[in-house]
Amino acid sequence: MIRRRELSGSEWDFVRPLLPRTSAGRPRRDDRMVLNGIVWKFRAGAAWRDVPERYGRPTTLHTRFHRWARDGTFARMLRRAQAKADAAGQIGRLVSIASAVVRVHQHAAGPKRGLPAPGRSRCGLTSEIHMACGAVGRPLAFVITGGNTNDCAQFTAVMEAMLGPRTGPGRPRLRPDHLTADEGYSSKTIRAWLRRRGIAHTIPERADQIRNRARLGSSGGRPPAFDKQLCKRRNVVERCFNGLKQWRGIATRYDKTADSCQATLTLASLLTWA
Template sequence: MVRRHELTHVEWEALSGLLPQSSWGRPRLDDRRVLNGIVWKLRTGSAWRDVPERYGSWTLYTRFRRWALDGTFTRMSAAVQAEKDAAGDIDWLVSVDSTVARAHQHAAGARKRGGVGGRSMCDHALGRSRGGLTTKIHLACDGRGRPLGFVLTGGNAADCTRFEDVMDTIRVRRAGPGRPRTRPDHVLDDKGYRSRKIRAYLRKRGIGHTMPERRDQRANRTRKRRDGGRPRAFDKQLYKKRNVVERCFNRLKQYHAIATRYDKTRESYQAAVTIASLLLWLNPL
């Protein structure tokens, strides 16, 4: 029987072959039981010590932490994306945006790694803003609202400063030989990304883009009259499709441990977002 917030049989079948196997030592706790406990924890936002005993004791956290640090969840996500791409199931009309997650008081207090003051907080993707400590998820999703890649920063980081970093996280392996696909067919952005540097970056890579013109840019062009040049083409109908990234954030934040950050370290919170993203790929809109 599949309980609430647990993996379905279809989800487990897709993920079971992607987990690392161990052929030595004592028999370990069942992987499905562990994954069910991790997903239950992310869905409910509960503390690790409050996860029901049927999922295991602290073995649950140690397994989650180990897989987070060795990149297991990232490799699982990459494998599922490659499988979807081989089946022609990725829409390469990519939308980029960000969302802010409020950090709970339990997210503070992680060991600082170098730097002083604000720089040490940024090591764990925590930034102080008007609402307190927050984390920002900069994300690129495909045309069907499934995450292709994301970057974590403090909540006070500007969106446009992380655009290239987000684009660099798009690496979908091909079924046969060759390099991973890293270039979308087209990119949809809001006004916050309309800078000369970003547009030059997209033109250099041969990526089409649609983004509205900011009010100050429009006023500056009008002020220059003929020297300001012609207004850039803007496809309103195509831009309407950018709503998929907002729907993607909405589905990610159905996981309470993502909508509110409880994890102290960057690696743990990044693993949580990766797991939720992975399940979005297995459950299309």
Template sequence: MPSAPTGRPRVDDRRVINGMVYKIRTGLPWRDLPDRYGPWQTVYTRFRRYALSGVFTQALQQIQAQADAAGDIDWLVQIDSTIVRAHQHAAATGRKGGCVDRNEPDDEALGRSRGGLTTKIHLACDGRGRPLALLITPGQRHDGVCAQPLLERIRVPRLGPGRPRCRPAHVIADKAYSSRGFRTYLRKRGIGHTIPEKADQQRHRRNCGRQGGRPPAFDRETYRRRNTVERCFSRLKHFRGIATRYDKTTASFEAAVSLASFLLWARSV
């Protein structure tokens, strides 16, 4: 964890991190943190600092690198997304001129629907149901649009020399990701994929006759493993601060999901 070389005596890192985990686990406001975690201002300030500097993302990549070095990662990657309702406190940013932080989007990944404000978590997990990469978008963003940016976020460093591992061996996804552009992208990268074809795409291909080409390969036995990513979402939503979004900014909510993902990895290695 980063530390300041000068200043007041530093509050114990374990104590502060436990406060962050307790907040995400219960979903309570920062001001209501129990006294055993120290001043809530200290816990919040350090969480916000770590969120903006990407500390939790780096910690997640580090534990992934250790698992990859031990051959513990199943590179049969599954991708999917889930909708998260945003609490009314998440929309109260208090800024009228848009986002002042250039590292965060102006909409703060909050989308409007009939049910209210929503956020979508796009997730790529390995064959054992552990998060490899995540992407936060507004709730109305289509899954197929975010498939390529999500896969490009997979970056598992090497403990020794060498480039990070960025390419899955195989990708499993549902019909929402069935598009010619995404399949072409996977073929160019040499990534095998198991994605069912939509009914309208099947009709269009048959109507084109020989010009429609052959149907894409689809292995039903491999596709049955897609429930792994659903179980990963279920474990992440055991954290009430992730099942319902209370964070006002995208950086804070993404940091909360990254911290929860790190805990899932820590329990499995």
């Protein structure tokens, strides 16, 4: 029987081939049981010691999660899942980018070990997730920063993080056919970056930019092209954030370390590809 917050049969069939294999040492505890315990912990937003006993000892779950977080196991699993989807033609060439703020719990507000550390904004201590997703609303790349970080400052980092391996011949796919974003990414630097790479984009101008161009008259230049209907398709990234924040451990940040925070979001993103 599959309990609430556990991996479904289809999710486990998707994840099982991506798990690392060991050829030496003692056999590790059942991967499905341990992974179910890890998923339960972050979906419920509970402490490790509160994970039900049916998933094994909390120390086993904690050790396995942090080992896979530090050695990049979750990141490699996500890349392999994306490469598999790319080979099957399941990644659309329309990319949307946005950011979302998450509150930081007091348990994560102690001494910081590594980046990203929580930032202080109008909402208190927060972190911010900058993410790009495909046309069907599955995460392609993300960067985690403090909540007081500007969206424009992380645009290049998110776009460069989209570079991933391919299962077949050819170079990794990085350049989308079209990119949509909100007013927070409306800057001359970003538009010039996209034009140099031949990436068409739909980004609405901010009100102050429209006023400044009107004030300059003919010397203000022409307004950038804008497709209102195509811009409406940007809601896929908002729906993606909505799905990820169903995990209570993502909607509120409880992790102090950068590795744990990154691995939690990576694991949730991996399961969206299932």
